[in-house]
Amino acid sequence: MTQDGRRRGRNETEEERADRMWVELIQEVRVAQTGVQILFGFLLTVVFQPKYATLPRADHVIYIVTVVLGACATGALIGPVSLHRLVSGRRVKPQAVALASRMTFVGLVLLLATMTSSLVLILRVATHGSATAWLAAPVVAWYLVCWYGLPLWARRRHTAPPDD
Template sequence: MAQATQRRSGRDETEDERADRMWSELIQEVRVAQMGVQILFGFLLTVVFTPTYADLGDTEQAIYIVTVVVGATSTGALIGPVSLHRLVSGRRIKPRAVEWASRLTFVGLVLLLITMTASLLLILRVATHNAFVPWLVAGVVLWYLLCWFVLPWWVRHRYTSNE
């Protein structure tokens, strides 16, 4: 008699154990993004103090200001999960904290995408003064969107079931 194989679709863990695991995974992901955004933001903060900044045109200065502001908001969103965890730790609401930290991280990634796009636009405009720059930046943005959002969503849709 053939024995049917039973397919498991999850882990044998409590809600709290799942929240602990998800928190650990999330914080590892956030560390990578935090490092990048903090280095980029730190670099952006120094630009205004260089002699070249005064030579930038109005458009480039406007792009710079937008880039710094969006970089600051990205930094805030990506550091937010750490503060959230610290302030709610021990309150027995870790599953909710993980949900909110995940949302903050997603927002931080979107803002990081905007920061990187604006930074690239500014740098390439100053470096080349070429009309091709917006097309090049658009290509890079499409690559970011593919790597950061489209591929993960496709994998999620393709390999998860609604059973």
Template sequence: MATGRAKGRGRGRARGRDETQDERADRMWSELIQEVRVAQTGVQILFGFLLTVVFTARYPQLSQTDRTIYIVTVVLGASATGALIGPVSFHRLVSGRRIKPQAVTWASRLTLAGLLLLLATMTSALLLILRVATHGDYTPWVVVGVVAWYLLCWFVLPLWVRLRHTTID
């Protein structure tokens, strides 16, 4: 006789995990923190480089438009950093309160907000760099192409796979 864990497995598709709500929250928290580590590192490096730009000799020579793009980029980078570090702080402040499922939900929302802010930061930084480096009329088109690539990789493809391969029992 098959156990609850083995039922539905072995014929191609698993029917889900046999875990309690707390076990699921622990697993999801671990997965979320691993994902956040990747994004945090990237946004922190980008933000660090952005902070140095204002201290370069070239900064005073930037047009007012480029300075505005720079300021927007720094604010977006700071916001992305805050949102992506937020789950760590969130966990620390609610740890031991027996509300991990709720903490996972909110940390996941902060992470998604951080990814959206990172997308905006990358877009703005790319626009500024290409404007300063090329002065080309094609710059907005290159930026749109790269943003489309980010959207495809970060959101469209995962959502397509999710819709295509998620089943409802």
């Protein structure tokens, strides 16, 4: 921090930084929200399909777990919007941004779990269970690389040490 209360780097106050980070976070959440809501909507229709009744018990359990995960992911990814609405004007934006960021991270982890279990269920039905692990594992590994591996690598490699 400089003497006038501005941060180094972007030359913004804590409030300006919180405003910028909030806008960035909401843009990120919009992308994830859309994906999870579309996936969740499709999941909700599965139980009403005639083939659902013929699935083995294990597939019913996977489906139920998948729906619950999708519902939890939806809640976590919509949570920052509700948080913002409820604390708006209370002068707690930096704290709200930190909390919303955690909610978004949890939502992304839940989305990963939802997509994984959806993929497992679909592959079990499509391949009659014969190749499920061999097909799902590389896709999940790819998600992990794209969503966590590369971002953490970039964060570590390109984060500048603090000046003070």
